[in-house]
Amino acid sequence: MQVILADVLGMCFGVRDALAVIDDIDRPDAVTIHGELVHNEKVIEQLHGRGFHMVEEDRRTSLPVTDTVLITAHGVSRKERRRLEQAGKRLIDTTCPLVTRAHDAAQKLQSEGCHVLVIGKPGHVEVEGIIGDLDDFTIVPSVDAVREYPHRKLGIMCQTTTPADQAERIRRAVEQKNPHADVRFIDTVCHPTKDHQKALEKLLDQVQAVVVVGGRNSNNTKQLVRRCADRGVPAFHVQDAADLRPEWFDGIDVVGLTAGTSTLEATIRGVHQSLRAMRSELEAVR
Ligand code: SF4
Missing domain, CATH: 3.40.50.11270 (Rossmann fold)
Known part of the structure; x- marks a missing residue:
């Protein structure tokens, strides 16, 4: 493998x-x-x-x-x-x-008289921080949550770890459902999130399964797992090497490895080493 x-x-x-x-x-x-x-x-x-x-x-x-x-x-x-x-x-x-930049974007949209649409996960601590200073807002977690809003001006911004393509789909849905409104959009997805997601797209073209290393509550890690599922590639979310199961890789010749933005280098190294050790074991059995 x-x-x-x-x-x-x-x-x-x-x-x-x-x-x-x-x-x-x-x-x-x-x-x-x-x-x-x-x-x-x-x-x-x-x-x-x-x-x-x-x-x-x-x-x-x-x-x-x-x-x-x-x-x-x-x-x-x-x-x-x-x-x-x-x-x-x-x-x-x-x-x-880059979180401060997202806060500033929300404030700017509010000061311009917009009803602020925050693309993000309700209850997430970053989103809570952003809406804590807003008077007039709606959290939009998905395209399905987009509706017609009665406001003349709508301002869209995003939780920093939102997948860029999801933000774009939501922006388009807001425009389609609100043709009467002046819609502004500030892209506040952070560049490390975009870089991780782009690298995953490339990886998904080359592998049969992906191991994603990251915390259980890490939003950007879960987004990486979700993206694998969207592309029809099995993803195994692990917190460290101890979570790996050799049976996951039966019949797999090429596996990808990625990790969320809060994963320690030592943890990634540990998972990589265990996968390589499994590779040797699988090759010995074959
Ligand atoms: S994922 Fe990292 S770089 Fe991006 S906003 Fe959060 S802490 Fe900053």
């Missing part, structure tokens, strides 16, 4: 920079991470091990116990930032600049 790696895979600069800030914190016990730093269970385990306080994403309405609070790469609303600052918290901000 041949193993082909995607040209672009694994950790993006936003997550890497956030982890570098975290690495430099010398008193983890004095800092609360406000939500999951990244949607990667391995990383979360390591942070727990170092002694950081953590507030689960759906419990962020209570005030952190420490004086210092770390804002994660997914960002928070300006309202939430103010609430923490007014409570006397010192903030360490690891918000990815």
Whole structure:
């Protein structure tokens, strides 16, 4: 069995920079991470091990116990930032600049008088941060959710990890269903997400199955898995090498390997090595 790696895979600069800030914190016990730093269970385990306080994403309405609070790469609303600052918290901000760009796009559309259509996953922490500062918005998770809106001006922007083709299909559906409206669109899908997806398209032309490495709650990892299914290629979502099952690869000659933007390099390496070891075992049996 041949193993082909995607040209672009694994950790993006936003997550890497956030982890570098975290690495430099010398008193983890004095800092609360406000939500999951990244949607990667391995990383979360390591942070727990170092002694950081953590507030689960759906419990962020209570005030952190420490004086210092770390804002994660997914960002928070300006309202939430103010609430923490007014409570006397010192903030360490690891918000990815491309998430900030998405917030700014939503604000711009709102200030231009648009009803803001946020393409994204309802309840996702990044989407929650964006809508936290909007007065007039609708979250649009799919093409099927698009409807006729009564507003004269519609402004569309996207959660940063939205597949680019999905954003485009939603934009077209909004225009078709709302011919009366002035529709504006700001593409806020981040370039690492686009690069991962493009690399996956290329990989899918060459393989019979794909192993996708990433956290269970990682939106961009799930999008990679979904794209494989859309193209009719079996995808196996694993968190690390221990999740791999040799029987998945019966009859498979070429397997692809990709990983979400919050996956550690060491985890990808571990999965790659295990796949190569399976290759040797399968070749010995054949
Ligand atoms: S996935 Fe994109 S927006 Fe999110 S942290 Fe990475 S680079 Fe930033």
